[in-house]
Amino acid sequence: MTPILFDPAKDDVGTLVALHQQCFPDPWNAAGLAVLLAGQGVFAFFTAHGFVLARATGGEAEILTLAVALEARGRGLGRALLQSAARQAALLGAQSIFLEVGTDNPAALALYAGLGFARVGQRKGYYGGPDGTSDAWVLKAGLPLPPGGKFA
Numbered sequence: 575m576t577p578i579l580f581d582p583a584k585d586d587v588g589t590l591v592a593l594h595q596q597c598f599p600d601p602w603n604a605a606g607l608a609v610l611l612a613g614q615g616v617f618a619f620f621t622a623h624g625f626v627l628a629r630a631t632g633g634e635a636e637i638l639t640l641a642v643a644l645e646a647r648g649r650g651l652g653r654a655l656l657q658s659a660a661r662q663a664a665l666l667g668a669q670s671i672f673l674e675v676g677t678d679n680p681a682a683l684a685l686y687a688g689l690g691f692a693r694v695g696q697r698k699g700y701y702g703g704p705d706g707t708s709d710a711w712v713l714k715a716g717l718p719l720p721p722g723g724k725f726a
Contacts, residue, residue, distance in 0.1 A: 575651075577658040580618035580625070582611045590618065590625050590641075597641040600702060610638065615666060619658040626655040628663060628671075635663030635717070637673035640682075652685050660719040669717055674710040676701050683711075691715040 580590070587604050594601040602610075607627075610616055615631040616638075623646035627638040637659060642652045660671055674697060675682045695712035702708070 575621045575623075577619035577621050577626075577655050579658075579662070580611070580620050582608070585620075587611065590620060590627070593620070593623075593625055593641045593643060594639065596643050598639075602639070617659070617662055619655055619662070621651065621655075624651050624655055626659045628659040630663040630666035630668040633667055633669050635660070635666070635668035635671040637671065640673075647681070652682075653689065656685075656689060657719055657721075660715075660717055664717045670714055671717055671719075672712060672714050674700060674712055677709045677711055686713050686715075689715060689719050 587607050590607055591602065591604050594607070610627060611618065613629065616627070616629045618625055618627045620626075624640075624642035626640045629636050629638060637656070640652060640655060642655070663671055672694075673686070673691070675686060677683075677696075691713035692715070693711050694714045697710040697712060699707035700710035
């Protein structure tokens, strides 16, 4: 399944909300996602099992969120979504892409490392966690990202 560029004018933001609810303990609501999607340079790619929301402006891009349903993890969907977002960001003039990831998320860290992301910073207490806070690493990759990674 190939990720599709989300069109806020005709696609249902509820689809993204439902996916975000499956993936995060403190999910974004429809109003919040709609506001983000209306922002300059913001776009999303989605499938039935996941989505990526990103922003590209000023020669840089940022992954705002990546959500992959539990039953679809480990099959290349996250990689396919990130590569779609990276291609779109490059089309919008971005030369590099950033994201934050929990330091306690080994699956995500492996995914990002495999796509050429490198650690460029740390945010203490960025995420809520079992003990109240969890640190995040700030990662950066140059564009374009390496090819490959079709969703099975």
